[in-house]
Amino acid sequence: MYQKLGTYWSALESRFMPEYISRDDPLSFWRERILFVLFLVTTALGPIALIPSVILSFQVDRPDIATVDILAYFTAVFLLFSGKRLSLNARAWAAFGMLYSLGVFLLFTLGFHGAGYIWLFGASVLMGGIGGMRMAVWSLIINVLSMIGIGVFIAYKAPAWTSFLENPVNIWWVMTVNFMLISAMITITATIMLEGLKNAFDRERKAGRTLAVSQEKYKSLLETLPYGIQEIDLNGQVKFVNLAYQRVSGYLYEELVGTFAWDFAPDPEELEVQKRRFDKIRDNMPPPHPFIRPFLAKNGDILDLQVTWDYSYDQAGNLEGYLTVITDVTAQLKAENIRKDLEERLKHSQRMESIGTLAGGIAHDFNNILNSIIGFTELALDDAKPGAQQEECLQEVLKAGTRASGLVKQILTFARRGSEEPKPVRVSSITKETLQLLRSTVPPSIKIKQNIQSESLVMADPTQIHQVLLNLCTNAVQAMEEKGGLLQVDLADVLVDAELASRTPNLHPGEYLKIGIRDTGYGIPADAIQSIFEPYFTTKGFGKGTGLGLAVVHGIVQNCGGEILASSKVGGGSEFTIYLPLVKGKAEALPENRFGHAPKGREKVLFVDDEPSIVKLGGKMLERLGYTVTTHTSSLQALELVRNKPNGFDIVITDMTMPDMNGDVLAAELMKIRPDIPVILCTGYSNKITPEKAMDMGIKAFAMKPLVKSELAKSIRKVLDAQPNQPSA
Numbered sequence: 147m148y149q150k151l152g153t154y155w156s157a158l159e160s161r162f163m164p165e166y167i168s169r170d171d172p173l174s175f176w177r178e179r180i181l182f183v184l185f186l187v188t189t190a191l192g193p194i195a196l197i198p199s200v201i202l203s204f205q206v207d208r209p210d211i212a213t214v215d216i217l218a219y220f221t222a223v224f225l226l227f228s229g230k231r232l233s234l235n236a237r238a239w240a241a242f243g244m245l246y247s248l249g250v251f252l253l254f255t256l257g258f259h260g261a262g263y264i265w266l267f268g269a270s271v272l273m274g275g276i277g278g279m280r281m282a283v284w285s286l287i288i289n290v291l292s293m294i295g296i297g298v299f300i301a302y303k304a305p306a307w308t309s310f311l312e313n314p315v316n317i318w319w320v321m322t323v324n325f326m327l328i329s330a331m332i333t334i335t336a337t338i339m340l341e342g343l344k345n346a347f348d349r350e351r352k353a354g355r356t357l358a359v360s361q362e363k364y365k366s367l368l369e370t371l372p373y374g375i376q377e378i379d380l381n382g383q384v385k386f387v388n389l390a391y392q393r394v395s396g397y398l399y400e401e402l403v404g405t406f407a408w409d410f411a412p413d414p415e416e417l418e419v420q421k422r423r424f425d426k427i428r429d430n431m432p433p434p435h436p437f438i439r440p441f442l443a444k445n446g447d448i449l450d451l452q453v454t455w456d457y458s459y460d461q462a463g464n465l466e467g468y469l470t471v472i473t474d475v476t477a478q479l480k481a482e483n484i485r486k487d488l489e490e491r492l493k494h495s496q497r498m499e500s501i502g503t504l505a506g507g508i509a510h511d512f513n514n515i516l517n518s519i520i521g522f523t524e525l526a527l528d529d530a531k532p533g534a535q536q537e538e539c540l541q542e543v544l545k546a547g548t549r550a551s552g553l554v555k556q557i558l559t560f561a562r563r564g565s566e567e568p569k570p571v572r573v574s575s576i577t578k579e580t581l582q583l584l585r586s587t588v589p590p591s592i593k594i595k596q597n598i599q600s601e602s603l604v605m606a607d608p609t610q611i612h613q614v615l616l617n618l619c620t621n622a623v624q625a626m627e628e629k630g631g632l633l634q635v636d637l638a639d640v641l642v643d644a645e646l647a648s649r650t651p652n653l654h655p656g657e658y659l660k661i662g663i664r665d666t667g668y669g670i671p672a673d674a675i676q677s678i679f680e681p682y683f684t685t686k687g688f689g690k691g692t693g694l695g696l697a698v699v700h701g702i703v704q705n706c707g708g709e710i711l712a713s714s715k716v717g718g719g720s721e722f723t724i725y726l727p728l729v730k731g732k733a734e735a736l737p738e739n740r741f742g743h744a745p746k747g748r749e750k751v752l753f754v755d756d757e758p759s760i761v762k763l764g765g766k767m768l769e770r771l772g773y774t775v776t777t778h779t780s781s782l783q784a785l786e787l788v789r790n791k792p793n794g795f796d797i798v799i800t801d802m803t804m805p806d807m808n809g810d811v812l813a814a815e816l817m818k819i820r821p822d823i824p825v826i827l828c829t830g831y832s833n834k835i836t837p838e839k840a841m842d843m844g845i846k847a848f849a850m851k852p853l854v855k856s857e858l859a860k861s862i863r864k865v866l867d868a869q870p871n872q873p874s875a
Contacts, residue, residue, distance in 0.1 A: 152494065154745055158186065158409070161688055161844075163178050163179070163182050163230075164178060164230050166236075166429060174234070175236060177275070177276045178234060178410055179240065180272075180275065180276060181225075181234070181237055181241060181543075184222070184241060184272075185222045185223075185225050185226035185241075186226060188219065188221045188222035188223075188226075189219075189222055189226050192219045192222065193219075193600075194762065195215075196215050196216065196219050196456075198371050199211065199215045200212040200215065200216065200365050200640070201287070202799075203215075210251075210255070210257070211251075211255065214247065214248065214251045215248075215713055216303060217247075217796055218244050218247065218248050221240065221243075221244045222241075222244060225237050225240055225241065226242075227575075229531070234276065235277060235281075237274060238272070238276040238277050238281065239273075239281075241269075241272060241276075242269045242272060242273050242285055245265045245266070245268050245272065246266065246269045246285075246288065246289075246292070248265040249261075249262045249263070249264070249265030249266035249267075249268075249269060249292075249324060250262065250266070250292050250296070252265065253266075253292075253293075253296055254296060254299070254305070255305075255307075256307060257305060257307040262531065263325055265330050266289050266292070266293075266325075266329070267325070267328075267332075270282060270285040270289055270329055270333045271285050271329075271332060271333050271336055271337045272285075273285035273333075274333045274334070274336055274337035274340070275336060275337065275340055276342075278337060278340070278341060279334070279337050279338070279341060282333050282334060282337040285333070286326070286329065286330055286333060286334075289326065289329065290326055290554060293322040293325070293326065293414045294322070295819070296318070297315065297318050297319055297322060300314055300315055300318050301315045307450040310510075321474055323396075327356055331480065347836060359753070365386075369389050371388060371390060371391055372390055373396050373471050373472065373473055374387070374390045374391030374395075374451075374471070374472030374473070375387065375388040375390065375469070375470070375471060375472070375496075376388075376389065376391055376402075376405050376407075376469075376470045376472060376476075377458065377467060377468075377469055377470075378467050378468045378469075378470065379466065379467040380428060380465065380466065380467055381406075381427075382406045382407045382408065382424050383404065383405070383406055383407075384402055384403050384404065384405050384406070384407065385401060385403065385467065386403065387402045387403060390472075391472055393449070394443075394449070394472065394474050395410070395441065395444060395449075396443045396444030396445050397444050401444075402607065406423060407420065407424055408420035408421045410441050410442050411440065411441075412440050412441070412442040412448045416440050420439060423437070423648035427468075428535075431457070432455045434454075434455050434457070436453060436454045436455075436478075437452075437453055438450055438451070438452055438453075438475070439453050440622050447476075449474055449476045450475050450476045450479050451472050451473065451474055451475070452472070452473040452474075452475045452566075453470050453471075453472060453475070454470065454471040455468050455470040455471070456468070456469055456815045457469075457851075484648070486650070488651060488738055490676065494652075496682065509554050509830060511830070512550075512830070513554055513830025513850075513851040513852055514553050514757050514759075514760060514830055514851065515550075516547055516550055516551050516554065516851070516852040517757075517760050517763065517830070517851045517852035517853055518757075518759040518760060518763055519543070519547045519550075519852075520544065520547040520548070520551065520852045520853075520854065521760075521763040521764075521767055521855070522763055523540055523543045523544045523547060523853065523854060524544070524767070524854070524855045525763075525766055525767060525770065526540050526633075526828075527541070527544065527763045538621065547852070548606060549829050551852055554830075568605045568606050568607055568706065569605070569606070569607070569608070570603040570604070570605060570726075570729055570730075571603060571604055571605070571607075571608050571611055572596050572601060572602075572603055573602075573603075573604055573611055573637065573659060573661065573726070574600060574637055576603050576608060576612050576615065577596070577598060577635060577637060578596070578598070578616055579612070580612055580615040580619065581594055581596055581619070581635060583616075584620070584623070585837070588623055588633075589627070589630070591626075591629075591630030591631075592626050592627075592630050592631055592632075592633060593630075593631075593632050593633070594632075594633045594635070595632065595633070595634050595635070596634075596635045596636075596637075597634070597635070597636045597637070597638075598635075598636075598637045599636075599637060599638045599639075600637045600638050600639045600659055602639055602659050602728045603728065603729050603730070604659055604706065604708075604726040604727065604728060604729060605706065605707075605729045606706045607701075607702075610702045610705075610706075611702075613698065613699075613702065614699045614702050614703065614724070615635075615661075615663075617696070617698065617699050618663045618699060618722050619633060619635070619663060621696070622663060622664075622665035622667065622720070623665075624667075625665055625667025625668055625669075625719075625720065626665055626667040628668075629664035631665060631667055631719070632665070632666050633663075633664075633665050634662070634663070634664045634665075635661075635662070635663055636660075636661070636662040636663075636664075637659065637660070637661055638659075638660050638662075639655070639657060639658070639659060639660070639664075639728065640658055640725075641653070641658075642654070642655055642656060642657075642725065643655060643658055644660050649710075650709050650711070650725075652707070652708065652709040653709050653725055654705060654728065656710070656728075657727070657728045658725040658726060658727055658728060659725070659726045659727075659835060660723065660724070660725055660726055661723070661724040661726070662721065662722070662723050662724075663721070663722045663724075664719065664720070664721040664722075665719050665720055665721075666718075666719040667719050667720065668716065668721055669714045669715050669716040669717055669718055670712070670714035670716070670720055672716075675713075675714055677741065678696050678712060679696050679697055679699075679700040679712075680697060694833075703724055706724045706726050706727075707725060707726070707727050708726040708727060709725050710722060710723070710725075711723045711725075713725055732788075734833050743856060744771060744855050744856040744859035744860070745771075745859050745860060745863045746771045746772040746773075746856075746859070747771065747772055747773055747862065747863060748772050748773065748774070749773055749774070749796035749797060749800075749866055749867060750773070750774045750775075750776070750794065750795045750796050750797075751768050751773045751774065751775050751776070751795065751796065751797050751799060751862070752776050752777075752778070752784060752787070752788065752794075752795040752797070752798045752799070753765060753768065753775055753776070753777045753778075753799045753800075753801070754777070754778050754779075754780075754781055754784045754798065754799070754800040754801060754804075754805040754809070754812065755777075755779065755801040755804070755828075756780075756781075756801060756803075756805055757779070757801070758779055760801070761777045761778070761779050762777075764777060764799065764853070765777045767855050767858070768858075768862075771855070771859050771862075773862075776795070780806060781800070781804045781806050781807040781809070781811075781812045782801070782806045782807055784812065785807070785812060785815050785816065786800075787815055788819055788820070789819055791824075792819050792820045793820070793822070796824070796866060797823075797824045797825070797826065797862060797866055798813070798816060798824070798826070798827060799826045799827045799858075800813065800823075800825065800826075800827060800828065801829070802810055802827055802835055803829065803830075804830035809827050809828070809829070809835075810827065810835050810839075810840070810843060810845070813825040813827060813843060813844070813845050814843060817844055821844075822870075824846045824865045824866065825844075825845050825846060826845070826846060826847040826848075826849055826852075826861055826862065826865060827840050827845050827847070827848050827849070828849045828851055828853065829848075829849075829851065830850070830851040830852075831848065846865040846868075847861045847864065847865050
């Protein structure tokens with residue numbers, strides 16, 4: 147019901163009130179509304195008083211009263227329907243005239259007994275309220291003049307109503323003074339109050355306009371900022387976003403405003419994290435602190451947005467929400483992650499290099515021990531009867547020594563000091579042979595699949611490539627022993643682009659052979675994946691792994707100029723990816739057996755080594771080959787011997803690392819004495835000499851310990867047969 151009445155009232159205001167009146171000007175609006183209500187009520191309820199007044203007027207033979215009432219009523223009706231055409235002041239003066247006419251007429255005709263005072267009082271108050279102080283003063287002046295005029299009329303032409311009074315003139319003047327005093331007090335007071343309200347309304351309107359201008363400038367400033375701005379209320383609902391935020395997110399203003407701060411989380415788990423963070427901030431009000439927020443952009447990208455925020459308060463100082471500054475730090479975080487990854491790789495490389503130096507020293511001593519074991523075993527085999535138990539036992543010792551020699555070779559490879567000469571190798575052939583060997587030992591529950599799409603060559607040692615493939619495939623098989631699974635081996639030629647090369651220090655843009663070895667085993671924990679290439683690190687149980695396999699693989703791959711990458715998920719298997727640079731050329735055959743025919747000779751040999759056991763072995767081994775051997779454990783004594791007898795030896799075989807004088811220095815001194823003397827340099831490990839450096843010094847051959855009789859014999863014959871015949875003194 148009240149809603150319908152409100153609708154009807156609004157329709158009446160719209161019909162009769164001027165259209166230029168706005169509610170933004172409250173005082174003018176209410177002045178118009180006062181006139182509108184005055185004329186509307188007079189028009190609607192006037193007949194209730196008008197009809198009895200007209201009837202009474204004719205009954206007492208006073209048609210003039212009826213005439214004045216009718217004129218006043220129709221004046222109000224006219225002014226109601228003229229609201230849209232006449233100005234406020236015109237209608238105000240017309241209303242004043244209507245009330246004034248009624249008041250004056252009633253005072254003339256009825257005097258103190260009528261309601262003339264009331265109408266005049268109402269006229270002045272109405273003018274003050276509608277027209278302000280100026281119109282109020284004018285209405286009071288008109289009332290004073292009218293009262294004076296009526297007083298004069300009473301004095302000269304006493305109306306009929308004065309016959310009942312004694313001294314009516316004095317009474318009139320007293321009544322006039324009191325009436326005007328009260329009328330002026332109330333009219334001026336009311337007008338001053340309304341003027342004060344008007345000034346207050348004006349100040350408020352001015353402040354509102356100033357605030358609107360400030361808000362517009364504030365929003366314009368926010369729109370020009372390069373950073374995303376977002377305003378959020380206490381419920382987490384977005385109230386405003388600027389253009390920069392729209393550009394970052396890809397969403398339009400309408401798509402963002404009205405959503406909640408956590409609505410664009412990339413997954414349900416992150417959504418709960420962001421919602422809990424907002425609830426914690428709202429409930430606990432902690433000091434503002436920036437945080438990173440994953441955000442799902444409109445194009446599907448997941449952005450990392452840095453949120454710098456602060457509390458937002460209204461004019462009364464009450465918390466109303468939060469103001470956030472959004473910065474897209476996706477690229478910076480990606481660069482930072484790449485930098486950290488490179489730092490980790492550098493640290494890892496430095497650790498590997500340090501451990502490699504230690505491993506090289508161990509390998510040197512171990513090679514000297516193996517040299518005696520393998521060498522004396524070979525000598526013992528020469529004396530053993532074929533088919534005897536002694537020969538069988540010595541063969542087992544030789545096999546064990548050979549396996550130990552392979553372990554040292556792994557250590558040297560890990561230390562990047564292996565002496566194998568790289569050759570063009572067709573990895574596909576080695577892969578097929580490795581998988582064929584592996585199939586014979588793999589249980590039926592493990593399936594092996596190969597996808598070989600490359601026949602390209604890489605520069606490497608074939609034995610090392612076989613070792614890499616065998617180690618990785620064996621690890622994969624062991625990871626699937628309990629539940630079975632699939633071992634997948636892929637070979638393909640790929641082009642490494644600049645982006646991948648920038649993330650992988652050992653790779654450069656170009657063509658590579660990509661080897662992928664993937665299993666479906668139990669996987670490697672995330673906290674262990676960074677350490678798997680470190681020596682002696684293993685995720686296998688006690689007694690099931692040495693921790694050298696992957697370290698050796700890592701050393702071989704990097705020695706070939708490549709890189710190996712690992713990825714794994716617990717319960718989802720592991721994948722190793724190897725990149726080896728491609729080369730042009732012809733693949734060479736695999737090396738032949740180390741233990742074979744040992745050619746003999748009759749020349750004089752000087753054998754020098756600081757280890758007595760190796761000196762003893764070298765002497766016996768060379769004597770059995772037919773040579774005349776002189777041995778020394780001191781490089782200085784050996785040098786003095788040659789100095790005394792420059793042509794006393796056809797060849798010198800010397801160890802590299804010795805206490806008084808290293809083998810390379812000894813060789814140089816010997817060649818100063820006799821430039822054509824052939825020297826073979828032996829070493830178990832040295833970071834000071836390489837085969838290339840030895841050859842540049844004039845050394846004729848370079849042999850790696852442990853020495854095998856057939857290999858040493860072939861090297862001696864190769865060097866001596868290349869020498870011109872010289873007599874021995």
